[in-house]
Amino acid sequence: MSTGKDEAETLMGTRGGSPDCGNMSPPGDRPELHSPVTLDESESRIIGTVVAVQANYYRVQLDRAVATASTLLCTRRSRLKKIGQQVMVGDRVVIEEPDWEGGRGAVAEVFPRQTELDRPAIANANQVLLVFAIEEPTLDPHQLTRFLVKAESTGLSVLLCLNKTDLVSEQERIEWQERLENWGYQPLFISVETGVGINAVRDRLKDKITLISGPSGVGKSSLINQLIPFATLRVGDVSGKLGRGRHTTRHVELFDLPTGGLLADSPGFNQPNLDFPPRELAEYFPEARQRLQEGTxxxxxxxxxxxxxxxxxxxxxxxxxxxxxxxxxxxxxxxxxxxxxxxxxxxxxxxxxxxxxxxxxxxxxxxxxxxxxxxxxxxxxxxxxxxxxxxxxx
Ligand SMILES: Nc1nc2c(ncn2[C@@H]2O[C@H](COP(=O)(O)OP(=O)(O)OP(=O)(O)O)[C@@H](O)[C@H]2O)c(=O)[nH]1
Ligand SMILES: [Zn+2]
Structure with missing residues (x-):
């Protein structure tokens, strides 16, 4: 877990572009979200996370509210433009020239990214939360595999969550559990309807940046509504569909989880086309990965x-x-x-x-x-x- 000071020491901002970490951070090297240090007093830095990008403005959520402001609408300092430093949702940034009353500021520096996805464009995500239902719609192993492979291809941790367990017998649930364990997964079994397993989900999202994914009708919106209180969702997002705007494929926005952590919902990510080189595919099946670890x-x-x-x-x-x-x-x-x-x-x-x-x-x-x-x-x-x-x- 790094602190704001560690970050300050590794700042890239004015020292060149983002390291090319691609979308394939190696398994096992998965970053935790930075600890909530805001104002690095020794250097008077204001640090936060970019939660939305709108045209040339960046909405930055401060690690700790300063005065009455918990977010600032920021522009990008021209020296960042000059060096071609992009600012993405999820980026950890330093803000200068805060105007607390007007809620404005300027992004002056960007910390090195620990992970970077391009579709959706998001930096520093830790994991993909893949939600499926056991019934309604009936769990289709082939479709599940496709979504799992897509999620694995991000290089992030994959957390599989099976919803609507209230609709099946314990026997059926156990059968699925054993089957999925054979695939190499330890799914969380939940029911948004009855509340079973929701706290376990909260625990797993704590202090992380999580991208939620899954096919239609499995209960993603219902789950989001459980995880994020109604009051903190912005107008237009109250159905639980986070940040689903006009730009459906790439638009992404991060929402604050009350228990710590950020959640992103990107509908484009729910069309699991397999857009990676064929040679990589085996890495995205835990069963194949294991065989390749044990033999050649x-x-x-x-x-x-x-x-x-x-x-x-x-x-x-x-x-x-x-x-x-x-x-x-x-x-x-x-x-x-x-x-x-x-x-x-x-x-x-x-x-x-x-x-x-x-x-x-x-x-x-x-x-x-x-x-x-x-x-x-x-x-x-x-x-x-x-x-x-x-x-x-x-
Ligand atoms: N029985 C049961 N029904 C549930 C549960 N969770 C959600 N549902 C129902 O499933 C339906 C679909 O839920 P949504 O939350 O809209 O699903 P979604 O994944 O957001 O679907 P899209 O918006 O199409 O992506 C709704 O009628 C929910 O009430 C559950 O745990 N058990
Ligand atoms: Zn082979």
Whole structure:
């Protein structure tokens, strides 16, 4: 746990850009939220966390309220602009020139980020809280796996929470527990309806920055309403849908948990497209991760498909999901490489009599095992994502 003073010693602000910590902080190296030290008296620094970014303004929640202000609306000092220092939601920052009465200030320095995600754009997040329901909607292991893989791909800790346990028997709950433990997870079983397990969730969110995720209807909003008192939610967020504004894909805002910690809800994160290199996929299945820790595949670039002497392929429940997602990740990689080289999408075909015509290239050999239907669906989603992103203001 670092203190404000530790942070002051490692400030980057004027000393260059953010370290490229990407979205893959190594497992086991997961940061805790900084302890609530606000005003570093020796240097009179005002320190806080950026909880929202709106146009060129940053809403900064101070570690400790000063005078009557607990948040300040800040601009970014021009010297940060000059060095290209971006300010993200979740950033720990130093504020200068506070105007306590007007509630204004200027972000002068940004502490080095411990983690950084780009979709949603959030710095220093510690964990993903993945919420599913056991019933209504019935828990679908395949969909759960997709969300788990997406959550794992952030490099953050993954906390799985199964809601609506009031709708199933204890026997059913235990069956799910055993099954998920075999996958490598220790889920929290909760019921927002009856209150079971909510305190355990609170404990796990304490002093951390948590990104909540999960499909529609599982009870995320109901859970958020339990965790954050009505009074602290801003107008427009009272349904429990935190920060769901016009910019659905990238917009993210942090909300204060009364027991300590911050919670972010980003609807874009609830469309779990698998947008990472195929080689990484095995790392996102705890079962595969474990096999790779215990053994080594014959080929260093093994995709764990049908290569000889592979330690990953084999008899584990989610191996078929692995294979399906692998194909999807390969398609995505191919799509990206075609984006960067548009000519590669088309080939010139002779139509006879000296005429030529551009036609889309057929899939390359390594992707042929993908079914047409599967490919079509996924590409449609990829194109949609791509267009959506193009249209985003950030
Ligand atoms: N039986 C039961 N119903 C619950 C529980 N938690 C939530 N619900 C109900 O499930 C329905 C969906 O809950 P929401 O909180 O709106 O779900 P959501 O995940 O926010 O859904 P989206 O807004 O579509 O993302 C509501 O009718 C809730 O009352 C629970 O623990 N048990
Ligand atoms: Zn292998």
């Amino acid at each position: 595949c014959q080929f260093s670039d093994c995709l764990h498909r049908d290569e000889p002497n592979c330690v990953v392929s084999g008899d584990w429940e989610r191996y078929d999901d692995y294979l399906e997602f692998l194909e999807e990740a390969i398609i995505y990689e191919d799509f990206l490489s075609q984006q960067s080289n548009p000519e590669s999408i088309m080939k010139v075909k002779s139509k006879g009599k000296g005429t030529e015509q551009n036609e889309p290239k057929l899939e390359s050999k390594k992707y042929r095992r993908v079914s047409r239907r599967f490919e079509h669906q996924n590409l449609e989603q990829l194109y949609q994502d791509f267009e959506e992103e193009e249209n985003q203001e950030f």
